[in-house]
Amino acid sequence: MNNLVEINNLHFLRNNRPIFQGVDIMIPRGKVTAIMGPSGTGKTTLLRLIGAQLQPSQGQILVAGENIHLLSRHALYQLRKQMGMLFQTGGLFTHLNVFENVAFPLREHTKLSDAMIQTLVLTRLEMVGLRGAHLLMPSELSGGMARRVALARAIALDPQLIMYDEPFSGQDPISMGVLVKLIRTLNDALGLTSIIVSHDVAETLDIADYVYVIANGKVIGQGTPEAIRGENTGQLKQFLEGLPDGPVPFHYPANSLDHDLLEGAIS
Amino acid sequence: MITCIINSITALGRFGIDTLQELGKAGTLLFRVVFRLPDVRKGFPLVMQQVYAEGVLSLLIIIVSGVFIGMVVALQGYHTLVKFGAAQQLGPLVALSVTRELGPVVTALLFAGRAGSAITAEIGLMKATDQLSSMEMMAVDPLQRVISPRLWGGFISMPLLTIIFNLVAIYGAYLVGVKWLGLDAGAFWSNMQSSVDFHSDVMNGIIKSVVFGLVVIWISVYQGYETAPTSAGIAGATTRTVVYSSLAILGLDFVLTAMMIGGW
Amino acid sequence: MLSQRTIDTFVGLFLLAAIGALLVLAFKVSGLTSFFKPAGYVVTAQFDDIGQLKVRSPVKMGGVLIGEISSISLDPTSFKAVVTLNIDKKFDAIPDDSSITILTAGLLGDNYVAITPMYSQTYLKQGSNIQDTHSAMILEKLIGQLIYKLGNSGATPAATTTTTTTDATNKVGAKHE
Numbered sequence: 001m002n003n004l005v006e007i008n009n010l011h012f013l014r015n016n017r018p019i020f021q022g023v024d025i026m027i028p029r030g031k032v033t034a035i036m037g038p039s040g041t042g043k044t045t046l047l048r049l050i051g052a053q054l055q056p057s058q059g060q061i062l063v064a065g066e067n068i069h070l071l072s073r074h075a076l077y078q079l080r081k082q083m084g085m086l087f088q089t090g091g092l093f094t095h096l097n098v099f100e101n102v103a104f105p106l107r108e109h110t111k112l113s114d115a116m117i118q119t120l121v122l123t124r125l126e127m128v129g130l131r132g133a134h135l136l137m138p139s140e141l142s143g144g145m146a147r148r149v150a151l152a153r154a155i156a157l158d159p160q161l162i163m164y165d166e167p168f169s170g171q172d173p174i175s176m177g178v179l180v181k182l183i184r185t186l187n188d189a190l191g192l193t194s195i196i197v198s199h200d201v202a203e204t205l206d207i208a209d210y211v212y213v214i215a216n217g218k219v220i221g222q223g224t225p226e227a228i229r230g231e232n233t234g235q236l237k238q239f240l241e242g243l244p245d246g247p248v249p250f251h252y253p254a255n256s257l258d259h260d261l262l263e264g265a266i267s
Numbered sequence: 268m269i270t271c272i273i274n275s276i277t278a279l280g281r282f283g284i285d286t287l288q289e290l291g292k293a294g295t296l297l298f299r300v301v302f303r304l305p306d307v308r309k310g311f312p313l314v315m316q317q318v319y320a321e322g323v324l325s326l327l328i329i330i331v332s333g334v335f336i337g338m339v340v341a342l343q344g345y346h347t348l349v350k351f352g353a354a355q356q357l358g359p360l361v362a363l364s365v366t367r368e369l370g371p372v373v374t375a376l377l378f379a380g381r382a383g384s385a386i387t388a389e390i391g392l393m394k395a396t397d398q399l400s401s402m403e404m405m406a407v408d409p410l411q412r413v414i415s416p417r418l419w420g421g422f423i424s425m426p427l428l429t430i431i432f433n434l435v436a437i438y439g440a441y442l443v444g445v446k447w448l449g450l451d452a453g454a455f456w457s458n459m460q461s462s463v464d465f466h467s468d469v470m471n472g473i474i475k476s477v478v479f480g481l482v483v484i485w486i487s488v489y490q491g492y493e494t495a496p497t498s499a500g501i502a503g504a505t506t507r508t509v510v511y512s513s514l515a516i517l518g519l520d521f522v523l524t525a526m527m528i529g530g531w
Numbered sequence: 532m533l534s535q536r537t538i539d540t541f542v543g544l545f546l547l548a549a550i551g552a553l554l555v556l557a558f559k560v561s562g563l564t565s566f567f568k569p570a571g572y573v574v575t576a577q578f579d580d581i582g583q584l585k586v587r588s589p590v591k592m593g594g595v596l597i598g599e600i601s602s603i604s605l606d607p608t609s610f611k612a613v614v615t616l617n618i619d620k621k622f623d624a625i626p627d628d629s630s631i632t633i634l635t636a637g638l639l640g641d642n643y644v645a646i647t648p649m650y651s652q653t654y655l656k657q658g659s660n661i662q663d664t665h666s667a668m669i670l671e672k673l674i675g676q677l678i679y680k681l682g683n684s685g686a687t688p689a690a691t692t693t694t695t696t697t698d699a700t701n702k703v704g705a706k707h708e
């Protein structure tokens with residue numbers, strides 16, 4: 001099976017607003033796939049749909065050949081152990097220190113001895129370069145460090161799939177560099193399949209093997225990073241080059257300027 | 268004019284439907300939490316942690332409030348009873364007011380304010396920082412791990428706190444009545460003993476506190492779980508916890524008292 | 532977060548404090564003398580009118596609590612109230628010709644049952660029936676009698692009223708200690 005995740009004709013509504021209107025995405029095994037798009041297009045929602053935290057209104061999502069929304073709770077939980085997710089805020093448990101955070105999934109799902117758990121946790125932390133910080137509390141970590149710990153936690157159980165929700169947002173150049181390196185290296189070293197959801201064009205195009213661009217609930221472009229960079233049409237071009245005005249307008253819809261300035265009280 | 272009336276009626280209808288929906292969601296949450304009992308081996312330490320966080324850490328406010336309330340009731344009661352020559356009845360007055368009403372109600376209100384709001388804020392914050400989502404994605408049920416222990420913790424702590432409150436209040440009354448105002452200690456205690464019935468006064472008060480505990484914790488947990496994951500959302504949720512809990516406590520108090528006064 | 536052992540210790544102390552408080556509330560505040568019903572024997576008595584007597588009302592002798600009412604029912608043939616008393620086994624030497632009256636605690640208090648011992652050498656035991664019963668005094672009937680006598684008599688209104696009222700005061704007079 002080539003594609004670990006297949007999204008077919010996905011439709012999703014939130015509060016009667018259509019978020020996705022017929023989206024088809026294939027995530028091949030062992031590769032880093034990026035899903036990009038402007039803010040608010042529902043990229044995080046897409047990850048939650050893949051994780052089966054949300055139900056689509058139409059269409060199906062197959063993970064490792066299984067339609068995840070038809071699985072029983074038990075089977076779903078088994079499947080989730082194979083998925084790691086890195087949230088935008090890190091999602092570390094504030095009442096546990098770094099070591100315990102990473103050990104959490106191990107303690108929950110395995111019956112390994114404390115010595116084994118210690119080894120596994122320290123190796124994971126070593127992979128993200130934070131073995132020395134294992135006794136700190138999450139409140140003592142910087143944003144970038146917190147994300148790295150969350151990454152260590154996400155790979156604790158050796159999942160097949162990792163999903164990154166906006167991993168680069170708000171990071172300084174060094175942290176960004178670290179994360180970029182980690183995502184690519186881990187993917188190749190551990191044979192993972194990675195999905196990155198982001199709107200940082202430069203970094204994402206650097207490490208992705210394949211890119212999808214979503215806007216207005218549809219896929220408006222897909223291809224390898226080279227192919228995407230060559231795009232020079234409409235919304236895709238505006239997004240990739242960061243142009244302030246184009247298919248996504250600069251001005252929020254309003255009455256004409258004459259009307260607001262000259263007609264007295266604004267309606 | 269007509270549209271105005273129609274709009275008000277529509278708004279009222281929507282409010283009613285929204286309230287019903289909220290109630291339904293709250294009920295579903297309670298159902299899911301209660302029937303997914305925490306795994307006993309792993310869950311027991313979690314419940315103990317919550318009993319500590321909710322019960323033990325609330326002891327200070329409960330004890331201080333208890334002493335002062337006992338003292339005030341004794342003081343006020345004395346000055347009124349003495350006019351009827353019935354100062355000897357101070358013991359029963361305090362004991363009955365405290366065990367039947369003040370104990371369960373005041374403890375529940377204080378608990379809602381201290382522990383209830385803390386739980387709402389904690390759960391709301393966990394939701395806002397994606398900790399609950401992370402848990403779900405790690406195939407750990409947050410209802411079992413986070414919500415259920417807090418529910419049981421509150422359920423267990425409330426009656427215990429009420430009992431301690433009762434005792435401390437009566438002791439405060441003793442200090443004021445006997446030590447300060449000079450009533451006879453023997454009369455104080457023996458009158459009290461003959462007026463207070465263990466089953467219909469003390470136990471009924473404890474039954475009330477169990478009911479209040481369940482309601483307060485249920486509201487706190489629900490508000491925390493359903494809050495919008497923003498700071499404004501959490502602030503609103505904690506306020507709602509305290510307000511709704513207080514209203515529920517006072518309303519239920521009336522209902523329970525009416526049921527109990529008639530004799531079970 | 533404190534270690535689990537410290538937490539468990541504190542919770543344990545909390546529980547102990549609450550249990551201790553409950554015991555004090557039970558024994559010192561509410562005067563619970565024993566949680567379980569003391570072993571007792573069952574005795575019955577029939578009354579014309581039980582007034583406000585309730586189940587679990589006290590049974591006293593000389594003002595001292597010796598038992599409680601366990602049930603009240605109506606005899607369908609004689610239409611008298613049948614009251615079942617549960618008397619503490621300690622008091623097994625009550626003469627079986629003792630009389631039993633329904634009195635009121637204080638002027639406006641609850642009703643209770645008082646047994647006045649007599650002289651028989653045989654004692655009450657499980658299943659005995661107390662024959663000499665005095666029903667509760669109903670204030671309205673008394674006032675009715677009074678008015679009747681007053682209205683009726685030209686003859687000796689003073690004497691009759693005095694006897695009736697003394698009767699009444701004697702019945703009501705048993706003050707609750």
